[in-house]
Amino acid sequence: MAEQAKQAGQTKLAGQAGPGKQAGQAEKSPRAGQAGESTRAEQHHGISRRRLLGTAGAAGAAGLVAGGAAGAFGAEAVRDAPAALAGVGSATLPFHGTHQAGIAEPAQAHGHLVAFDLAPGADRKAAAALLRRWSATAAELAAGEAPKGDDTGIALDAGPSSLTVTFGFGRSFFDRTGLTAKRPAALEPLPDFTADALDRKRSDGDLWVQIGADDSLVAFHALRLLQKQAAGTARVRWQMNGFNRSPGATARPLTGRNLMGQMDGTNNPKPSDPDFASRVFVPDRDGDWMAGGSYAVVRRIRMLLDSWDHLSLERQEKVIGRRKSDGAPLSGGTETTPVDLTKIEKDGSLAIAGDAHIRVAAPESNRGAAMLRRAFSYHDGFLDDGAPDAGLLFVAWQADPLKGFVPVQRKLDRGDGLSRFLRHEASGLYAVPGGCAPGEYVGQRLLEG
Template sequence: MPTDPASTDPAPPDPAPRGRAAAETDLSGPAPSDAAPTDRPAWNRRSLLTGAVAGAGVTGLGAVSAAALGGQAPWSGAATDETRPGQRTEPFHGARQAGVATLPQAFCAFVGLKLDAAATRDSLRRLLRVLTDDAAALTSGQAPVNDQEPWLAENPSRLTVTVGFGPRTVKLIAPSRVPQWLRPLPAFGVDRLQEAWGQADLLLQLCCDDKLTLAHAQRVLLKDVRSFASVQWVQDGFRNTVGATPDGQTMRNLFGQVDGTSNPYPGEADHEKVVYGQSGFTPWVQDGTSLVLRRIHMNLDTWDEADTPAREDAVGRRLSDGAPLTGQQEHDEPDLDAVGPLGFPVISSYSHVRRSRSPNPDEKIFRRVYNYDLAVHDASGRSRSGDVSGGVSTTGLIFASYQADPVKQFVPIQRRLDELDMLNTWTVPIGSAVFAIPPGCREGGFVGDVLFT
């Protein structure tokens, strides 16, 4: 995958702002094509089995003009304007929203919004129309009508915008269609939840391979909502950038741990069941799903006190390559019955691998996680087990879990982890929210329009 810009600086295209839909459209027409562009990265099971799944993204080299260098740019000839990563797009319109089965981008911003007290069904309709129109423009590399820096929209970099509904939003739109699982998760003993990261009324999930593009899109969309809602929280995260690791390699979290090996990958039948409820669950709405968003603080100070064997015993996998302690490759199936020379299980009863697994095939989730690492304000001394501040880092995981029914799929897994997971020694959930993810929309429609019919 090329990472270098084009050999010359192309003339900026004339901005082509997209106007907002002025009236309701007939939703009974033909659905748009779901065909994806040929330069769009895709999940690939074959590559997953040889090296695993992707946490890839893009950041560009610092831009220096050829004129400033007195000649041609040093990266000349590496890629054309059409093939450089910044020009890659993910389709916005379709039966399902992008940003779930999409190959994870390098950066994310989960934005939780609180609707104004005076919010109504009609004001939500107007808001969703505006957001949909501007998100569709931004993800295709076009500047929306209210964009005061349109040139910052010219590199979409696989930007996706995914909209989620909290309980209040669904109640305002369609009270009879609120899914029974759209409520706070039950209390878990490991939780030390902070109100600052709690339930929001509306979610904007922005993911992108370029941080500048993401920041610009976030500002444009938040200008759309300020007459309807206020920002409750923003959770920024990151994964590896394109070129930093081989394509198809599973991401690592800041414990150095391979994170996400046992995912049901898009394109597999199990993914359809787990995420969209096909042949196993009853979706709350066709092509809709749910998102459980957990903010998990990771105490690196106390993690530093554990040696590699202790860490691997807690995880149940080798940290170097993610292989189970009973296997040779990352995607080898763990042998939970294997015992060592002294008769003890090779994979301990309290290991994360064992506690996260269930014989019930319904208890599966699809995880699409990001790291966070914030500026340190109190770097003196060491943080202790259970602390969520202090030490030399404020680090953790934005754990995004998608499933058809959180109560039947996510909660049983979390209960087992809550009861006996050695990783709880170093991790503390500090934020939790549940969102209903509505289907996508066709051109001329808007996200969530099926709930208004």
Template structure:
């Protein structure tokens, strides 16, 4: 079922328009506004339903007089944190913070309690301190944005366990990632004690949430690095592209390729959640329903890539640019046939094509849920674009997810000559918090 936001703020199944005429937004593919709303809460709406119980819709808190627009609320509380199985929002900020000198477990717990309370309120479109503009240092920059499908997701780095005397509780899977042959890592923009992922449909809501969390951390933790990313907002694409992206969850990256086609679908197939979320009787109580996230900043060498013939770019990836279909044939969602050959006997998917080396079949079934965003940070000192992908991958265990896949890609991936891995971090993400609890409570008070 596709959840659709109507002008009145109600929800219904697709096919029931609930629209009044005369919007001026109709086109050859049908009502553009309806496509935008399907993109907003379509396949990703299912993910949000799974992540928090429901997507609530309304008229949009703070909307301008006379303007009617949908407002999506992704519930903060639930068995696992929002922002993992939730559909990817178009605006995101990723940040790592380091605990300050003298920060003990009690102060860390107070910070997580404050973060939880602020995130819960902001996810409903409310001021973070429960007051109006100016309350507790809030500037009101997000007033009028509404809930904007805002999510804030929190994680813990390995260093936090050392600093808080919780070494015995540190899971083995949080061990440092191994070095890979194509790494060009900047230590200042890697690692961290605390992780924050903020996503939203509105850029002001997203940056406001990040600034709020940073402000609440003053005196307890300092920001180590921040990375900001984007993807196409719902409704910004053509009708055809919007329908495809809403149905598949894919998006185009700055190389022009559809990204995320082979992602698992844990919102639709609960059995796949065991590959993404930490489950089982052996999981620590604080980590049950949680996950591990790998964050990599991958710069794309666009000046070189853009000068390549289309067929070269497609062969390096293993998919067509136009529709994301594998070169072995079919449509975007057709399973890749790694055994297919062209009429001349040459493999349809090259031996070093990205999708061959990353395929679960060639990596003992290794699976990750990728929710990356593009970034463009201007030019580097040499005049080349500082642009690429913020790779965000969720898995139940990085030792059986990210690590084997990256080992296979490292040094052999055809895309490797056009990318550089500049930053890397791994965090354990606690399970969700019930109402009245804060994220990480079972670890920090256990």
């Protein structure tokens, strides 16, 4: 089971683009008139101004639903306090940098994952032109600027809301563009797993895009523009929508929860870890177009929530290995206390059961294998039997999926008690290049090298 990145406490990696590259962009935005700008580093340091002000915004929204005079008074208060509401909307994450945005940053409240296949006749030159258009548009949107020719009106009056747009290449992309010789060995197809029930129509794809934002209209606006700009070059293969807790929904920053009600992200690698970069990003080797990039494993994992909800609280906690209330390991302590996999209870049983998820997925159980899990929840209605079609849009980032995702998933297949409540229904593996500088586009070293 995936554990997604914490919503706070992450710091920007050394070597990433600094805030100076985006200085002043929020002030000149025609989409919004907010003052001030949050950089990646500012977003990830304790209770950020964006999240603190987001709490104030959430409190104001609660007053609006009360109705009557109280609602009218709340509306006036909102009009009189634009600075408070601008906390979420004005937050900016730079598009340009050593690494693409949308990897090390906390996952936003709204997300879209979409895969494209190149249209018949679209070649390497056409793909390069598309990535050039997409990169320019993503950079403008991330800075809060209106792209030229955008007449949709979808996100008028809205700020960038921590928008990130991340681009990747599937294995088939290299065949269709004549770049097979440059396809990384790490893009070998994932092996079959016993929990797989994959729909191939919702898997794989030549190009992959991840969009995240703390406002749903801002996220959809980016999705719509990229889809329009792909016309004639690439067609949508599949698309999925996800969500997370909204900024300000809790009184203080907390680890997010998944649809099983479990805190999800406690044991994620953190940018402050000394081995974070080596686990998540491809090292900078001479001539390697993937230097500074990462590999994304994408899985649509349906949760069997009706079956899960029938378990007692005690049984749910044993399956995971953590308390549901606060995320603390059953071996004792608080949420962030290191898990003691050796602890024995008075009755002679393991404090963390042999098939508990946190034991089976732990790096200690997988020869140090680890990945950065940055997921979105999803709910796509109900199945014919009335069960919710809901679960996790799992996105795992690593420097090499053969050393990250694959060994861990194999271990989960064999002995994870949580696997009985999950169905892996779609899958993809994508090479995500490093970031680009202003005036460049993502993937330029591959497509023009």
